[in-house]
Amino acid sequence: MWKQMNLQDSNSLVMDNLINFHDHAMMVILMIIVLIFYFLIFMMTNLFCNRFMYEGQLIEIIWTLVPMVFLLFLAVPSLKILYMTDELNNPYLTIKVLGHQWYWSYEYSDFKELNFDSFMVSDYKLSNFRLLDVDNRMIVPMNLNMRVIVSSLDVIHSFTVLSLGVKVDAIPGRLNQLSMNVNRPGLFYGQCSEICGVNHSFMPIVLESNSIKNFLDWINSM
Incomplete structure (x- = not known):
């Protein structure tokens, strides 16, 4: 609350x-x-x-x-x-996260040419939470071991989702990885936690956890 x-x-x-x-x-x-x-x-x-x-x-x-x-x-x-x-425990899915000034890009490496950018929703009438909603969410399946590879294309960012215990730096020219397993469905909000420039506070993260069936339906629709 x-x-x-x-x-x-x-x-x-x-x-x-x-x-x-x-x-x-x-x-x-x-x-x-x-x-x-x-x-x-x-x-x-x-x-x-x-x-x-x-x-x-x-x-x-x-x-x-x-x-x-x-x-x-x-x-x-x-x-x-x-x-x-x-430690990575037999990941079934790999997601690449790239930080930009000032938005995130997501690439699902296991599926051909599935990548998109995620920008903060600037129209407050369309957002549930001010400065936290995005136009394209990071969709993940729940109860599945995932590997998240994090990097940056400009300056140092930090990919952080507090309710999942996830926080890793996105460093240009370097790949950092973490293991992630979401144990329930829902929307989980995060933000860049590294001071990365004038719009540092305007690059939120929204992670949506679904069942594996709904996740595969989303993959097919994309």
Whole structure:
């Protein structure tokens, strides 16, 4: 819903793990803050200072090992998510995304000569969401492993769809790739997340997820 301050609803397995890691990291950070404030208040209100508290080998070992344990609690799940976003698991479909100043081009490499440009809808009467709707949506099938290849033809852009946990830079002369699997039908909105020029805020992304049958019907109609 609009005006909510939390993360967007998840629509992919990667985003599910990102939200869980966010909540996990917030709990670890909260534990650290409570522990630090407890020691600060204890030291400030203690009238009897123990010099061994400041110079002892034991306390130095403790305040070295405890942060290492906290970092392990953060590093292990983050590495899992890193490999999830990096590995390609038998993709059945490849889509090439090219960034321009200031619009996106989509090319379905598995189907002959299927490519189109996607511009922001400038007529607000025809759009559902101002500055977020486009004339040609990126159509994808749901529950299917896809490979998205991202590049740019001019400056650095960033292909970002938050509810899918997708964010990758589009760099001229370089191909970046990511794995994507949408687990439900619907419309998912994103934007370029790299400051790419004067119209940076006017190159949105609209991804439409359909069943495989509807996706193949759309391919035939194109």
